[in-house]
Amino acid sequence: MAEQKLVEYTEDSIRSLDWKEHIRLRPGMYIGKLGDGSSADDGIYVLVKEVIDNCIDEHVMGFGKVIEVKIAEHRVEVRDYGRGIPLGKVVDVVSKINTGGKYDSGAFQKSVGLNGVGTKAVNALSSYFRVQAVRDGQAKWAEFNRGELVAESEGTLETKERNGTIVIFEPDNTVFKNYHFIPQYLEKQIWNYAYLNAGLTLQFNGQKYVAQRGLLDLLERQTDAESVRYPIIHLKGPDIEIAMTHGNQYGEEYYSFVNGQNTTMGGTHLAAFKEALVRTCREFFKKDYAPEDVRSSISAAISLRVQEPVFESQTKTKLGSVNMAPDPSSPTVRGYVVDFLKTELDNFLHKNPAVAEAMKKRIEQSERERKEIAGIKKLANERAKKASVHNKKLRDCRIHLPDAKSEDRLDTTLFITEGDSASGSITKSRNVQTQAVFSLRGKPLNSFGLTKKVVYENEEFNLLQHALDIEDGLDGLRFNRIVVATDADVDGMHIRLLLLTFFLQFFPDLVRNGHLYILETPLFRVRNPKKHEDTIYCYSEEEKQAAIKKLSTGGRKVEITRFKGLGEISPDEFGKFIGEDMRLEPVILQKESAIPKLLSYYMGKNTPDRQKFIIDNLIVERDEAEEIAEVA
Structure with a gap:
């Protein structure tokens, strides 16, 4: 057998892919995970970003003060008023790898799209792609289908439109399924x-x-004005901008950017900020504070401009650059950030003693709170360590989010279920490589108004915290998606709210960073009773009626099953709902929402009238006498 394989390995076995074939065969190399749009880092948003990034680079170079974006259904249109792509290169720029203006450092400085791949990936992964450039009264356009040129203008056309570039595309629904x-x-x-x-x-x-004050506007919009302990500190310098404050929430909240790119996974610049913050506070207050006490309850944003940055992936979510510029003599990113913050924050605190005093009080409050629960935390962690060996609540998977070398790390998912039957169905049908299951015993504790001490006192919360590995922040988060999988009834709704309360109260950054989801499971199964392969699973009354219409042609009878709980769905069927076509509803925290007020309204000591209002507003559908509830 081995000899036969050697014989078959000839020149014909070697295959060269052209640019569009390679992108379509390995899209994850270019845009990260695909997804259906339910996650903020799904590929369709990366496609939008790649096109807008080019417009931003024009603006940064001083050309174009307005960018127009229109997105309706599945079509995206982006128009800038920059210089416009040179007309003779309109086709090449969007269809030839390693072709672009950003290799010429004189044309573009400190831009995001340095590799010449972005718009080519958009082109290759779109069922329709059109580019048009306008320069000095002349225009040139070209249209593509999945990277193949299908039409272009003959020569250049006269036009009265202003200079700039227009890109229109529709993501390919054979790549981004049900997006x-x-x-x-x-x-x-x-x-x-x-x-x-x-x-x-x-x-x-x-x-x-429009934002006139940069990161100050960002932080002001993202934080609750009533809970901040002192006015936002706003520091700016050459190629760096920082905004920061402390609040009353648990956890740490960071927004980091490099050359306008939202580095959601952080990197050297964010690590340097954290280090410099602790060092500066220790030196200013002349006290050796623990790093976690300095950073507890912080909200901060950092933006850096680096010449030719090096990112750790094509999607540019984590900075790996060592230097601020290619020149080896230029300062390191770490050194630049540390020196800037050490000087500017120290100066600010000396000039603003009231802010310095408020910061000191917040740090020392965190120190007291940490010491108060140190004893119970130690005992709880010892129990959790013993339980992890035989943790019946957690059926773990093999790949986890910190596994940087794994292509599937972004697909890692933890399902939180209630009840043995539902847990059993998911456990039997899951992908053991990337999907884990955590089983709840009944309804979890309502943690509203309680301190973080309860996370360690309550065995279930403590085991969940350890399963996620988020005790010390999100850096060690083991799963990219935490999916609440409960029945679509009032009891299931209550469990969802209790879990949401837990995460919002103690780990709000987990929600803010888009890791929390609700699993949507079908409400109905419509099928041909004699031919079960003709089966359609429906998630709404409208889908059910459409399925009945489709399967009952020719007078055939159809069988309709109403699923009342996850436990009723067999493992074989469940596998279809948590696989490639899994439907997830993200839990999106509106930035204007103050978490304490939100939790107080929904989870506080409500009157019966308010409880009735909550339940009434969670109902999305009625089927005869039954009510189906889901998170609003």
Whole structure:
């Protein structure tokens, strides 16, 4: 057998892929995970980002003060008013790898898209792609289908339009299956561009987005004004901007950017900020504070401009650069950030003693709280360590989010279920490589108004915390997605709210960073009773009616099953709902929402009238006498 394989290994076995074939065969290398749009880092948002990044680079170079973005259904249109792609290179720039203007450091300085791949990936992964450039009264356009040129203008055309570039595309639904754009994710993208580019106006579906004060505006919009302990500190220097404050929430909240790119996984610049913050506070207050006490309850944003940055992946979510510029004599990113913060924050605290005093009180409050629960924390961790060996609540998977070398790390998922039957169905049908299951015993404790001490006192919460590895922040988070999988009834709804309360109260950054989801499971199964392969699973009354219409052609009878709980769905069927076509509803925290007020309203000591209001507003569908509830 081995000899036969050697004989078959000839010149014909070697295959060269052209650029578009390679992108379509290995899209994850270029845009990260694919997804259906339910996660903020799904590929369809990366496609939008790649196109807008080019417009931003034009603005940064001083050309174009307005960018127009229109997104409706599955079509995206982006228009800038920069210089426009040189007309003779319109086709090459979007269809030839390693072709672009950003290799010429004189044309573009400190831009994001340095590798010449971005728009080519958008082109290759779109069922329709059109690019048009306008320069000095002349225009040139070209249209593509999955990277193949299908039409282009003959020569150049005369036009009265202003200079700039227009890109229109529709993501390929054979690559991004059942995809949909979530407006909140798009709006967050647009706001980030506004915060990082003072003087730029972005028009998104007719609404204007402008931020004049940079990261100060970002942090002001993201934090609850009533809970901040002192006015936001705003520091700016050459190629660096920082905004920070402390609040009353648990956890640490960071927004980090490099050359306008939202580095959601952090990197050297964010690590340097954390280090410098602790060092500066220790030296200023002349006390050896623990790092976790200095950083506890902080909200901070950092933006850095680096010449030719080195990222740890094509999607540019983590900075790996060592130096601020290619020149070896240039300062390191770490050194640059540490020196800047050490000087500027120290100066600020000396000039603003009231802010310094408020910061000191917040740090020392965190220190007291940490010491108060140190004893119970130690005991709880010892119990959790013993339980982890025989943890019946957790059925773990083999790959985890910190496994940097794994291509599947972003697919890692923890399902939180209630009840043995539901846990059993998911456990039997899951992908053991990337999907884990954590089983709850009944309804979890309502943690509203309680201190973090309860996380260690309550065995279930403590084991969940350890299963996720988030005791010391999100750096060690073991799963990219935490999925609440409960029945779609009032009891299941209550469990969802209790879990949401737990995460919002003690780990709000987990929710803010888009890791928490609700699993959508079908409400109905419509099938041909004699031919079970003709089966359609329906998630709404509308889908059920459409399925009945489709399967009952020719007078055939159809069988309709109403699923009342996850335990009723067999493992074989469940596998279809948590695989490639899994439907997830993200838990999106509106930035204007103050968490304490939100939790107080929904989970506080409500009157019966308010409880009735909550239940009434969670009902999305009625089927005869039954009610189905889900998270609003």
